[in-house]
Amino acid sequence: xxxxxxxxxxxxxxxxxxxxxxxxxxxxxxxxLVNLAHGDFSVMxxxxxxxxxxxxxxxxxxxxxxxxxxxxxxxxxxxRGLFNFAMDAGPMQAILATFGVAIIVQNLLLEGxxxxxxxxxxxxxxxxxxxxxxxxxxxxxxLITLLVAVAVLLGLQIFLSRTRLGRAFRxxxxxxxxxxxxxxxxxxxxxxxxxxxxxxxxxxxxxxxxRTTFSPSAGPLRLxxxxxxxxxxxxxxxxxxxxxxxxxxxxxxxxxxxxxxWGILVGHLVFLAILAFRPQGLFARQAQ
Amino acid sequence: xxxxxxxxxxxxxERYTRASRVALPVAAVIIIAAATIPAWGSSAVMKQSVxxxxxxxxxxxxxxxxxxxxxxxxxxxxxVGIGAYTLWVFAEKVGINPFVCVIIAGVVxxxxxxxxxxxxxxxxGGYFAVGTWVIAEVYRLLVTxxxxxxxxxxxxxxxxxxxxxxxxxxxxxxLALGVAVGSVVxxxxxxxSRRGLALTAIRDDETGxxxxxxxxxxxxxxxYIIAAFGTGVxxxxxxxxxxxxxxxxxxxxxxxxxxxxxxxxxxxxxxxGPIIGAIIFFALQQFLADYGTWYxxxxxxxxxxxxxxxxxxxxxxxxxxxxxxLFPVRRRLCLETVCFVEESPRQxxxxxxxxxxxxxxxxxxxxxx
Numbered sequence: 001x002x003x004x005x006x007x008x009x010x011x012x013x014x015x016x017x018x019x020x021x022x023x024x025x026x027x028x029x030x031x032x033l034v035n036l037a038h039g040d041f042s043v044m045x046x047x048x049x050x051x052x053x054x055x056x057x058x059x060x061x062x063x064x065x066x067x068x069x070x071x072x073x074x075x076x077x078x079x080r081g082l083f084n085f086a087m088d089a090g091p092m093q094a095i096l097a098t099f100g101v102a103i104i105v106q107n108l109l110l111e112g113x114x115x116x117x118x119x120x121x122x123x124x125x126x127x128x129x130x131x132x133x134x135x136x137x138x139x140x141x142x143l144i145t146l147l148v149a150v151a152v153l154l155g156l157q158i159f160l161s162r163t164r165l166g167r168a169f170r171x172x173x174x175x176x177x178x179x180x181x182x183x184x185x186x187x188x189x190x191x192x193x194x195x196x197x198x199x200x201x202x203x204x205x206x207x208x209x210x211r212t213t214f215s216p217s218a219g220p221l222r223l224x225x226x227x228x229x230x231x232x233x234x235x236x237x238x239x240x241x242x243x244x245x246x247x248x249x250x251x252x253x254x255x256x257x258x259x260x261x262w263g264i265l266v267g268h269l270v271f272l273a274i275l276a277f278r279p280q281g282l283f284a285r286q287a288q
Numbered sequence: 289x290x291x292x293x294x295x296x297x298x299x300x301x302e303r304y305t306r307a308s309r310v311a312l313p314v315a316a317v318i319i320i321a322a323a324t325i326p327a328w329g330s331s332a333v334m335k336q337s338v339x340x341x342x343x344x345x346x347x348x349x350x351x352x353x354x355x356x357x358x359x360x361x362x363x364x365x366x367x368v369g370i371g372a373y374t375l376w377v378f379a380e381k382v383g384i385n386p387f388v389c390v391i392i393a394g395v396v397x398x399x400x401x402x403x404x405x406x407x408x409x410x411x412x413g414g415y416f417a418v419g420t421w422v423i424a425e426v427y428r429l430l431v432t433x434x435x436x437x438x439x440x441x442x443x444x445x446x447x448x449x450x451x452x453x454x455x456x457x458x459x460x461x462x463l464a465l466g467v468a469v470g471s472v473v474x475x476x477x478x479x480x481s482r483r484g485l486a487l488t489a490i491r492d493d494e495t496g497x498x499x500x501x502x503x504x505x506x507x508x509x510x511x512y513i514i515a516a517f518g519t520g521v522x523x524x525x526x527x528x529x530x531x532x533x534x535x536x537x538x539x540x541x542x543x544x545x546x547x548x549x550x551x552x553x554x555x556x557x558x559x560x561g562p563i564i565g566a567i568i569f570f571a572l573q574q575f576l577a578d579y580g581t582w583y584x585x586x587x588x589x590x591x592x593x594x595x596x597x598x599x600x601x602x603x604x605x606x607x608x609x610x611x612x613x614l615f616p617v618r619r620r621l622c623l624e625t626v627c628f629v630e631e632s633p634r635q636x637x638x639x640x641x642x643x644x645x646x647x648x649x650x651x652x653x654x655x656x657x
Contacts, residue, residue, distance in 0.1 A: 034414020036362070086596045093595045095360050095414045096552055100592030103545050107581040107588070220541055224425065227418045231411075265429040268422055272407055275419070279410045 001135040006257050008138060010250030015146030016211070017245030019204035020226035021233070022153055023197035025241050028230070029173045030193040033087060033094050037102035039223030041198055042205035044105055045071050046214050049206045050118055060120040064206045068199040075198030076191040083194065084187050102219065109216035117213035126210060145207050152200055153242055160238075169193060221264075228271040234281025243282060303480070304616055311614040319469055326458035334461045338529045340570045341468035342522050343546060347554070347562035347569075348471035349518040350547035355557035356479065356487045357511040358494075360413070362544045363420025366404070366427045367397040367516045369539035371523025373431060376443045376533060386448045387459055390524040397520020400427075401513045409509070421541070428539035442534030449531055463525045471518055472615070475559055478514065479617035483507060488617075491557070545584065549591040555601025559615040564603050 024038050035041075045067045052063035078101070086097035128140040160166040171179040172189055180186050208214065208222070225248060233244025248267050255266025274281065325337060346368070353359045371393040378393075379386040404423050411419040432440045448456065478484050486507050489497035498504050527533050546569060554565025569587060576583040598605050 028414070032413075034418060036414070036417065082592065082596060086592075089596055089599045091413055092354065092358065092360055092556075093599055095417055096548060096595045097592045099362060099417075099545075099548060100552075100588040100595065102588075103549075104585050104588040104592070107584045110581055111585070220421075224418065224422055227415075228422065231415070231419075262433065265426065265433065268426045268429070271422065272426065275407050275410055 001133060002257075003254075005136045006253045007250055008136065009142070010253035011246050012138070012142035012146050012249070013253060014229075014242070014246030014249030015142075015149035016204060016208055017225050017229045017248055018149045018242040019145075019152060019200060019207065019245075020222055021229035021241040021245050022149075022156060022238065023200040023204075024223075024226045025230045025235075025238070026156070026169075026200075027193055027197045029236060030169050031087065031172070031176075031190045032091070033083065033098070034227075035083075035194075035197075036095065036098040036223065037105055037219075038197075038201065038226060039221065040102045040105040040109075040219030041071065041075075042201045042208070042222050043109060043214055043216060043219045045198075045202035045205035046120065046209035047109060047113055047118075048202075049120055049209060050113075053120060060122050060206055060210055064203065067206055068202045071198040071202040072195040075194040075196075079191040079194035080187060084190055087190075102223075106216055106219055113216060115215055115217070117215045118209075119213040120206065120209040122210045141211065145211070148203065148207070149242065149245075152203065153238060156196075156200075157238055165189075165192065225267070228267065231281055232271060232274050234283040237281070237283040240281060240283030247282070307614055308616045315614075319465070322465055323462065326461050331453075331457055334457050335529060336574075338461055338464040338525070340566065341464040342526045342529075343550060343570060344563060344566040345464075345467040345471040345522040345525075346519060346543065346547045347550035347566050348468075348475055348559070349515040349522070350544075351551045351556065351559075351562045352475050352478070352511055352518075353515045354548075354551065355561075356484075356491055357508045358491060359508060359512060360417045361408075361420040361512075362417045362541070362548070363404075363408075363422070363424035364515070364519050364547060365539050365541060365543035366420070366424035367401070367519035368523035368526065368543045369424075369427060369431065369533075369535065370397045370400050371520035372527035372533040372538045373437060373443075374520065375524040375527055376445060377437075379445060379447045380443070383447075386445065386451075386528060387463065390463060390521055390528070393524035394517040394521035397523070398513050398517040401516030404516075405509055405512045409505070409512075421544075424539055428535050431535040431539070438533075440535060442532060442537075445527065445531050445533070448528055460525065460528050463528065467518070467522050467525055471522075472559060472563070474514070474518065476615050476617065479559075483510060484617060487511065542584075545588075549587045551601075552591045552595050553587070553601060555603035555605075555607075556599075558601070558603050558607070559617065560607075561601045561603040565601065568602070 020038070020042060024035065027033055027035050027038075048070055049060050049063040049067045052058070052066055053060050056063070082097060082101070083094065086094040122141070125144075126141050130138045130140065130143075132138060158166075160170055168179065168184045168189055169192075171182065172184060172186055176186055204222075205214075225245075229241055229244035229248050231244070232247050233240030233242070247270065251270040252263040252267040254263075256263030258266075322337075326334060329337070346364070350361070350364055353361055353364075374393040374396040375386065375389045378384045378389040384392070404420070408416055408419045408423060431437050437443070451459075479487065486497065486502040489500065489502055490504055490507060494504060523538070527538070550565035550569045551562050552565070553568055554563065555561025568590075572587060573583050576586065594601055600607075
C-alpha cells in the first residue's frame with residue numbers, strides 16, 4: 001500500500017509539471033522556440049504573487065488572477081519587443097536571447113528578494129487531506145493542483161480546436177508561411193502564444209509556491225522538469241505532456257522512496273532512458 | 289563571373305590576409321610578454337590573469353561548438369566539473385603530479401562526451417540545448433551522491449596546496465596561458481583543415497554539405513568531443529587555481545552563461561570574437577565586482593541585445609566595415625588582382641556576391657553598401 005500511496009503522490013506531482021510543460025509545449029508548437037527562461041518566468045510569477053499577498057494581505061489563490069494577467073501582458077510584451085526580433089535573426093539567436101533573459105531574471109530576483117527561500121501561505125487548505133487508508137493519504141491541495149492542470153489542458157484543447165484564435169495557432173504551427181498568406185499576423189500571434197503560455201506558467205508558479213518554497217535559483221530546475229515532461233510525453237501532443245509530467249512525478253516520488261534524496265536524479269534517468277529507447281516520446285504525433 | 293572570354297587567368301587560393309601577417313608577430317610578442325608575468329606580477333595579478341585566460345579558453349571552445357558546428361549547448365559546465373573532479377581523483381587518490389593531471393582531465397572529459405553526444409544528438413536546436421543541460425545536471429547529482437567523490441560538500445586539492453606557493457602560482461599561470469593560446473591555435477588549425485572546411489559548409493548549408501558528401505554527424509561529433517576536451521582541460525586549470533571544488537559550483541550553469549555571453553558579445557563564428565568578448569566580460573566583472581550579481585544582469589542584457597540587433601557581435605560588426613581578419617580561416621579565390629571573399633558568417637543574403645577590390649584590407653568599393 002505504501003507503493004500505491006507513492007504512485008498517487010507522483011501522479012499528483014505530475015499535474016504540477018504538466019502545468020509548466022503545457023506552456024513550454026505551446027510556445028514550441030506555435031513558433032518553434034524553446035524558451036530557456038520558462039522556469040524563471042514561473043519563479044517570477046511566484047514572487048509577483050508574494051508581493052501582492054504581502055501588500056494586500058490576501059490569500060495567494062486570489063493573487064493568482066492578478067499574477068496571470070501581469071505575466072500574460074509581460075509575455076506579450078517580451079515576445080513582441082525582443083523574442084520576435086531574435087527569431088527573425090535565426091533559431092540559434094532566439095535560443096540565446098531566451099538564455100540571456102533567463103540569466104537576467106534570475107539575477108534580478110536575486111538582487112530584489114535575496115537568495116532566501118520564500119513560501120506562499122494559502123492557509124488551511126495546504127494541510128487538509130483525505131485519508132483513504134492508514135497508508136494512503138491524499139492532500140487536498142495536490143489534488144486541486146492536478147484537477148487545475150487537467151482543467152487548464154482541457155481549456156487549452158477547447159481553445160485550440162474551437163476558437164478562431166486557436167485555429168490561427170494551429171495553422172501557424174502547421175505552416176507559418178501559408179498561415180501568414182491567409183492573413184494571420186504572426187508577430188501578434190506569437191505574442192498571444194507567449195502571453196497564454198506565461199499565464200499558464202503563472203498558475204504553476206503560484207501553485208508550486210504554495211506547495212513548497214522557492215528561491216530565485218529555482219527556475220532552471222523547473223524548466224528542466226517541464227522539458228522532461230514534454231519529451232517523455234512526445235512533442236506535439238498536449239495530453240502527452242500530462243502523461244509525461246505524471247511519469248516524471250511518479251519516477252521522482254518512487255526514486256525518493258527507494259533512496260532518500262535520489263528522486264530528481266531518478267527522474268532525469270527515466271528521461272534519459274526514454275530519450276535512448278523511445279526518442280519520439282510516449283505519445284508522439286506521427287511526423288508528417 | 290568576371291572572367292572575360294578566352295582570357296587566361298592565374299587562379300590561386302589565398303588563405304592569409306595582410307592583417308594576419310601583422311597579427312602573428314604581434315600575438316607572439318604579446319604572448320612572450322605575458323609569459324614573463326610570474327617574474328614580476330603580484331599573486332593577485334596572476335590569479336586574475338588565470339581567471340581571464342581560462343575564460344578565454346572556455347569561450348573559444350563554446351564558439352567552436354555553436355559558431356562552427358551549430359551546436360548550442362548550455363551543458364558545457366559538465367566538462368568544467370568533470371575536469372575539476374578528474375584532477376582531484378588523479379592528483380589526490382592516484383597521486384599523479386597535479387599539473388600532469390590537467391591533460392588527463394581533458395581526456396576523461398572527452399571520454400564522457402561520447403555517451404553524452406549519443407543521447408543529446410538525438411535532439412535538435414533548443415531541445416538539444418536543454419538536453420545537454422539535463423545531462424550536466426545528472427553528472428552533478430551523481431557527484432553529489434557519491435561519497436567517495438566528497439559528496440555535496442566538495443573536495444580540496446591538498447596535493448596542489450602543498451606545492452611551494454611561488455612555483456604553484458607561476459606554473460598555474462603558464463598552464464592558463466597555455467590553454468588560452470592552445471584553444472586559439474586548436475580552433476585556428478582545426479578550421480583551416482579539411483574538417484574545418486566541412487564544418488564551414490555545414491554552417492552555411494547543412495543539406496548542401498551533406499549532398500557534397502560531408503558526414504555531418506561525424507563532423508559535429510568530432511567538434512563536440514574536441515570542445516569537451518578543451519573545456520575539461522580548462523576546468524582542471526580553473527580548479528588548480530581555486531584549490532577547492534564543490535559540485536554546485538563546478539557544475540554550475542554560470543559556466544555556460546559566461547561562455548555564451550563572452551562569445552555572443554564578441555561575435556559568434558569568429559576566432560577574434562571570443563577574445564574580444566572575454567575581455568569585455570572580464571572587464572565588466574571586475575568593474576562591477578562590488579555590486580553582487582549585477583554584472584550578470586548587465587552582460588545578459590548586452591548579450592540578448594547583441595544577439596538580436598547586432599547578430600555578428602562586436603568583432604563581426606567591425607569586420608563588416610573593414611575587411612580585417614586576424615585569424616583567417618577562410619579561403620579566397622584570387623584571379624590576378626581580384627579576390628573573391630568567401631562570405632563571413634551570418635552575413636545577410638543581399639550582401640552575397642559582393643567582392644572586395646584589390647585584395648586585402650581595403651574597404652568595399654563605393655556604392656556597394
